[in-house]
Amino acid sequence: MTTATTSKAEAPAALPGAESPGTVVIDAVTKHYGDATAVDRLSLTIEAGEFISLLGPSGCGKTTTLRMIAGFEEPDAGDIRVSGRSLLGVPPYRRDVNTVFQAYALFPHMSVAENVAYGLQQKRTPKSEIRDRVVDALDLAQMRGFADRKPTQLSGGQQQRVALARALVNRPSVLLLDEPLGALDRQLREEMQLELKLLQSRLGITFVFVTHDQGEALSMSDRIAIMRSGRIEQLADADTVYARPASAYVAAFVGQQNFFRGTVVEGGAVDSAHSLVYDMSAELPVGSTGLAAVRPEFVSIEADVAADASGAANTARGTLIGVSHLGETMQYLVRLGDDQSLIARRPSPEAPQLAIGDAVVCSWRAESVLLFPADDAASASGYVAPPTA
Amino acid sequence: MRRRLPGFLLAAPAWAWLAIFFVAPVAMVVWFSFGYKPSIFATQATDKLSFDRYAEVFSPTFFATFQNTLWVGIVGTVLCFLIGLPVAYWMAVKAPPSRRGLLVALVMVPFWTNFLVRTIGWQVILSPDGWLSTALQAVGFEPLAILNTRGAVLLGVVYNYLPLMILPLYVAFDRVNGPLREASKDLGAGKWTTFFRITLPLAQPGIIAGVLLVYIPLMGDYITATVLGGAKGNMVGQLVASQFQTAQNWALGSAMAVVLIVVILATVAIGAAIVWFVTLPIRASHRLVIGAPATTPASASIREEVTA
Numbered sequence: 001m002t003t004a005t006t007s008k009a010e011a012p013a014a015l016p017g018a019e020s021p022g023t024v025v026i027d028a029v030t031k032h033y034g035d036a037t038a039v040d041r042l043s044l045t046i047e048a049g050e051f052i053s054l055l056g057p058s059g060c061g062k063t064t065t066l067r068m069i070a071g072f073e074e075p076d077a078g079d080i081r082v083s084g085r086s087l088l089g090v091p092p093y094r095r096d097v098n099t100v101f102q103a104y105a106l107f108p109h110m111s112v113a114e115n116v117a118y119g120l121q122q123k124r125t126p127k128s129e130i131r132d133r134v135v136d137a138l139d140l141a142q143m144r145g146f147a148d149r150k151p152t153q154l155s156g157g158q159q160q161r162v163a164l165a166r167a168l169v170n171r172p173s174v175l176l177l178d179e180p181l182g183a184l185d186r187q188l189r190e191e192m193q194l195e196l197k198l199l200q201s202r203l204g205i206t207f208v209f210v211t212h213d214q215g216e217a218l219s220m221s222d223r224i225a226i227m228r229s230g231r232i233e234q235l236a237d238a239d240t241v242y243a244r245p246a247s248a249y250v251a252a253f254v255g256q257q258n259f260f261r262g263t264v265v266e267g268g269a270v271d272s273a274h275s276l277v278y279d280m281s282a283e284l285p286v287g288s289t290g291l292a293a294v295r296p297e298f299v300s301i302e303a304d305v306a307a308d309a310s311g312a313a314n315t316a317r318g319t320l321i322g323v324s325h326l327g328e329t330m331q332y333l334v335r336l337g338d339d340q341s342l343i344a345r346r347p348s349p350e351a352p353q354l355a356i357g358d359a360v361v362c363s364w365r366a367e368s369v370l371l372f373p374a375d376d377a378a379s380a381s382g383y384v385a386p387p388t389a
Numbered sequence: 390m391r392r393r394l395p396g397f398l399l400a401a402p403a404w405a406w407l408a409i410f411f412v413a414p415v416a417m418v419v420w421f422s423f424g425y426k427p428s429i430f431a432t433q434a435t436d437k438l439s440f441d442r443y444a445e446v447f448s449p450t451f452f453a454t455f456q457n458t459l460w461v462g463i464v465g466t467v468l469c470f471l472i473g474l475p476v477a478y479w480m481a482v483k484a485p486p487s488r489r490g491l492l493v494a495l496v497m498v499p500f501w502t503n504f505l506v507r508t509i510g511w512q513v514i515l516s517p518d519g520w521l522s523t524a525l526q527a528v529g530f531e532p533l534a535i536l537n538t539r540g541a542v543l544l545g546v547v548y549n550y551l552p553l554m555i556l557p558l559y560v561a562f563d564r565v566n567g568p569l570r571e572a573s574k575d576l577g578a579g580k581w582t583t584f585f586r587i588t589l590p591l592a593q594p595g596i597i598a599g600v601l602l603v604y605i606p607l608m609g610d611y612i613t614a615t616v617l618g619g620a621k622g623n624m625v626g627q628l629v630a631s632q633f634q635t636a637q638n639w640a641l642g643s644a645m646a647v648v649l650i651v652v653i654l655a656t657v658a659i660g661a662a663i664v665w666f667v668t669l670p671i672r673a674s675h676r677l678v679i680g681a682p683a684t685t686p687a688s689a690s691i692r693e694e695v696t697a
Contacts, residue, residue: 072571092574099575105568109590113677118586121675122577135679147679170576 019084022048022173022206024069029078031064031230038064040230041078048173051200051207053217055253056227062210065227066176069208070099083173093122097174098167102182104159106151112162113138113147119170137169138162140199157188168199174206181216193219214254218242226250248291248372257293258342261374264290269313270371272340289374298368299344301332302352304359315363316342320354334360415650422643433639442644451628451645457539458608458625458649459656465546466604469554472547473599477558478588482566493559496552504549508616511545512536515617537619545613550606554599561595562588586675601657608653625649 019025024046031039039061046052054062067073068080071092080087087095098119106115113134120130138144141161151159160180167175177196181189197220200207211217217224218238225235226249234246245251248259262272264284270292284290304317321341322333330351332344344362346352354360422442424435480492499507514521515536522533535541565588573583589596611626618624625645632642 070571070575072574091579092571093577093579097575099572101568101572103568105572107569107572107587107591110675111677113679114675117675117677118573118578119576122582131677131679134677138679144679166576 020048021083024174025081027079029075032076037230048206049204051222053209053221053224055217055224060227061230062227066178066210070176071095096172098170098172099176100163100167100180102178104163108151111148116166116169133169137165141165156183177209179211251293256296260292264288291372291374293370294364294368296343296345298364299362301344301360301362304361314366317361320356320358320360418643418646421639422647424640426638426640432637442640446644446648454623454625454628461542462608465543465607468547469551469603473551473554473558477555478562480559481562496555505612508545508613541617542614545617546607550603553602557595557598561592565591
């Protein structure tokens with residue numbers, strides 16, 4: 001495939017100073033379903049050629065947002081522009097965007113090649129050109145050898161590639177991907193993540209990727225929009241989202257966190273029920289309720305030999321109740337009290353040998369602690385596992 | 390290790406049923422059709438076999454009735470299809486999902502009444518001095534003269550068989566609903582293209598089921614024709630029934646029944662062939678065969694593309 005950022009011919013030339021081809025602007029868009037608000041005054045500008053992920057749990061509005069860009073839903077308020085042109089009232093078949101569907105939605109009565117050719121046939125592309133472009137697209141998706149098979153004769157990963165080829169063959173300025181890797185097994189999913197990213201940077205097409213899998217979002221995206229109740233909670237690159245989450249919700253959703261709820265005291269610390277104190281530079285009002293978060297990989301763990309009950313800052317004592325091998329890391333589950341547990345993760349080569357039931361002491365550096373205002377949506381205390389599939 | 394029962398045993402009751410109540414009677418009918426009616430008090434005999442009954446079948450009356458039957462059968466099936474298709478499509482695609490169960494139940498409502506009774510109901514409606522005719526005359530129309538015509542039979546069969554068309558079509562459209570149609574629109578196809586290239590081809594099993602469910606019983610139907618058709622609306626089913634019941638000539642009745650079966654099978658085959666031929670150029674224009682891949686292994690191509 002020789003195309004780069006070329007959009008369809010009928011796309012109008014962008015006005016001077018307006019958005020360039022491939023830019024997606026979501027402008028204060030709201031969508032209701034009955035009484036429920038799926039998307040709530042959402043604004044987001046996606047740069048041309050950007051790989052952006054909409055990340056969030058089910059019901060956060062990410063799929064609705066994608067469907068509004070595709071044209072399957074109309075916003076109740078606000079505007080959506082692609083390449084500087086408003087899409088309000090434009091049916092899906094007249095939009096310069098293509099979608100890779102969650103369950104692929106390949107046409108079962110057509111061969112792989114016919115599936116890929118379908119979009120070109122709709123645009124009255126000459127037959128000889130259709131053939132060449134179908135072959136190119138199938139080559140790109142590494143599905144050339146399966147061109148004349150029926151989709152039912154393919155594995156999930158192969159169907160996924162066909163769905164990708166079928167969308168990309170149209171050379172859209174924006175490609176929408178609706179949890180396209182959700183149905184694949186883990187190894188294949190990681191392979192496809194790399195390939196998608198490679199493809200995207202090669203083709204220069206804007207990718208809007210919807211997922212509930214934070215690993216997927218982190219590994220591929222230029223920027224991630226973490227969504228919650230129809231709004232964007234944080235919009236930033238993977239490093240920022242991971243290291244400096246804007247809220248306890250984001251901190252809980254991206255990666256894993258140990259949360260401690262307590263009262264904020266002088267010097268930006270939280271005094272939790274377990275007399276654990278976390279120093280850090282935060283600007284929460286003294287006396288308010290705060291949530292301190294520390295990631296499992298920042299927590300070191302060792303056998304508690306001192307048996308000293310006094311709590312030093314950024315230290316927690318407890319009983320080891322679980323050890324699991326995660327491959328590169330060992331994960332320890334420590335019970336601190338009736339309603340508080342803690343996860344520590346150490347790289348396997350330097351993991352301490354500990355047995356379940358051992359008294360342990362966990363510690364971490366003050367710089368690795370994040371402090372947020374209390375948020376009922378995040379867990380009250382204890383670790384929070386990200387809601388992965 | 391436990392011995393497992395072979396799977397076909399699950400179908401054994403159905404096979405037994407078919408053998409006793411379908412294969413055997415049809416075989417008997419075929420057998421009788423080669424016999425004759427020996428005396429005024431006997432219905433059939435098969436000690437001498439011949440094709441004489443078949444020669445007897447092809448009388449001018451029979452041809453006229455057969456023509457009539459074919460006309461009602463084909464036009465009735467086509468009408469059921471043309472009326473049932475939009476209804477089924479609307480039920481499966483456009484109607485709110487919460488209402489679909491109710492709509493299916495409504496389609497079934499006529500089946501709660503006996504077939505004969507609801508056909509006689511039409512007799513009441515269509516009669517020249519019935520309420521419909523009276524109402525039409527009140528606004529200046531002629532009295533209704535549709536009863537005892539082929540038109541009345543057609544109306545009756547469309548009414549009686551329409552649900553048998555709608556239900557399989559509904560199920561078929563319901564299965565195609567959702568992401569496939571969205572994918573088609575996403576790829577640039579409008580609603581008509583989506584209907585003719587995605588929805589309709591994928592509903593094919595339902596269309597075949599509906600057409601067969603309507604056409605086959607319709608060809609053998611004689612109640613509707615008897616009640617609404619009078620002398621002009623005769624159908625082969627009536628002739629067969631009168632040979633068995635009135636004339637007590639089972640041999641001739643059997644021969645007529647066999648001819649009817651053969652004609653039904655032949656017309657279904659011809660109909661299928663016509664559809665196949667008519668759609669052939671359309672299907673050919675969408676066909677795309679790529680053939681064996683080029684010599685370069687496909688797996689290497691993406692890396693090349695990227696480094697190129």
